[in-house]
Amino acid sequence: MFTMFFTFIKVGLFSFGGGYSILAMLQQEIVTNHNWLSAEEFADIIAISQMTPGPIAINAATFIGYESYGIIGSILCTFGVIFPSLLIMLILTKTYLTLQTKPWFQYSFNNLRLLSVGLIAAAMVLIGKSSFPDLFSVGVFIAAFYVGYRWKVSPIYMLLGAAGVGMIFG
Amino acid sequence: MLLWQLFLSFVKIGAFTLGGGLAMIPIMRKEVCEKHKWINELDFIDGIAAAQSAPGPIAINIGVYVGYRIAGIRGMLVAVFGSVLPSFISIIFIAAFLYNYAELVLVQKAFHALKPAVISLIAIPMIDMSKKVGLTLKNSWIPIIGLILVAFLNISPMYVIIVTIAFGIIAAYVKKRKAKD
Numbered sequence: 001m002f003t004m005f006f007t008f009i010k011v012g013l014f015s016f017g018g019g020y021s022i023l024a025m026l027q028q029e030i031v032t033n034h035n036w037l038s039a040e041e042f043a044d045i046i047a048i049s050q051m052t053p054g055p056i057a058i059n060a061a062t063f064i065g066y067e068s069y070g071i072i073g074s075i076l077c078t079f080g081v082i083f084p085s086l087l088i089m090l091i092l093t094k095t096y097l098t099l100q101t102k103p104w105f106q107y108s109f110n111n112l113r114l115l116s117v118g119l120i121a122a123a124m125v126l127i128g129k130s131s132f133p134d135l136f137s138v139g140v141f142i143a144a145f146y147v148g149y150r151w152k153v154s155p156i157y158m159l160l161g162a163a164g165v166g167m168i169f170g
Numbered sequence: 171m172l173l174w175q176l177f178l179s180f181v182k183i184g185a186f187t188l189g190g191g192l193a194m195i196p197i198m199r200k201e202v203c204e205k206h207k208w209i210n211e212l213d214f215i216d217g218i219a220a221a222q223s224a225p226g227p228i229a230i231n232i233g234v235y236v237g238y239r240i241a242g243i244r245g246m247l248v249a250v251f252g253s254v255l256p257s258f259i260s261i262i263f264i265a266a267f268l269y270n271y272a273e274l275v276l277v278q279k280a281f282h283a284l285k286p287a288v289i290s291l292i293a294i295p296m297i298d299m300s301k302k303v304g305l306t307l308k309n310s311w312i313p314i315i316g317l318i319l320v321a322f323l324n325i326s327p328m329y330v331i332i333v334t335i336a337f338g339i340i341a342a343y344v345k346k347r348k349a350k351d
Binding site: 012013014015022044047048049051052053054055056057058059062063066067071074078081082084085086088089090092093094096097103104105107108109110111112113114115116117118119120121122123124125126127128130131132136137138140141142144145148149154155156158159161162163164165166167169170 | 182184185186187188192193194195196197200212215216217218219220221222223224225226227228229230231234235238239243246250253254256257258260261262264265266271272276277278279280281282283284285286287288289290291292293294296297299300303304305309312313314315316317319320321322327330331334335337338339341342343345
């Protein structure tokens with residue numbers, strides 16, 4: 001169990017760039033290195049993780065931990081994957097708050113803010129790759145965009161609405 | 171009171187994040203910047219950049235940044251715990267009782283519409299953000315190059331961010347030297 005805990009710490013510590021790079025690393029550790037799950041079981045768990053609320057990496061960690069050691073396992077694995085983030089992000093946030101007033105730092109962050117917009121666009125492209133299999137999806141995209149941009153409908157209502165539309169017409 | 175409010179907000183954020191970390195941005199922005207006005211939009215955007223340069227789940231990283239800024243270490247713990255809780259409960263429930271959840275017709279049908287809706291959900295704040303950060307035709311090469319590197323050449327956002335910071339430092343230094351001369 002502690003091997004599993006440390007494996008998840010390792011995954012949390014060395015996966016940069018969010019969800020999908022974490023999944024690649026999890027696959028490597030869980031399926032290839034430790035044989036805790038078969039490739040098919042792993043694929044099932046990822047499918048479920050993508051279709052449940054919350055960060056995919058957290059969902060996968062909770063699921064894998066539960067499958068192996070029950071509730072205690074799921075708590076340990078989830079904590080393991082979060083722990084490095086907590087420490088490193090805390091240091092980054094503190095550094096940011098101290099350096100915020102320095103001119104060179106502001107100069108960097110002006111560019112970084114512009115870059116952020118591009119990075120969000122990149123995430124959209126990466127998530128969007130599998131989102132548009134047919135015209136129905138394109139229609140939902142346009143409708144959701146219109147409703148959200150024009151009428152300023154809250155994201156939560158938009159998601160609930162989309163789920164409803166999908167269940168009836170999807 | 172603030173901590174409780176923060177907790178509730180992050181439970182909501184966690185519960186409505188579908189399809190990965192950055193899908194959290196629209197709901198978090200709504201809760202943290204618009205509804206409760208805990209931090210301003212530019213600080214929030216800085217947090218997104220910082221979150222992508224650290225290892226681990228982006229959603230957790232943004233939670234740490236926002237929680238810490240609002241209420242220190244306790245705020246950070248409350249925000250992270252709140253955003254993980256809905257994941258945790260729904261996964262345990264599915265693992266225990268509903269293992270074939272992903273194959274359910276109704277779930278698949280819902281996600282048929284949810285997946286494209288999430289994309290437009292991310293697109294909308296992106297448009298607002300590009301106004302806030304002062305995006306013009308002249309500086310649009312920065313986000314465009316970032317987009318190409320990350321989305322099409324599979325380069326980790328971390329490297330792109332580090333290079334951007336390095337350039338900022340050099341540019342600020344050159345400017346200072348010029349001002350001296």
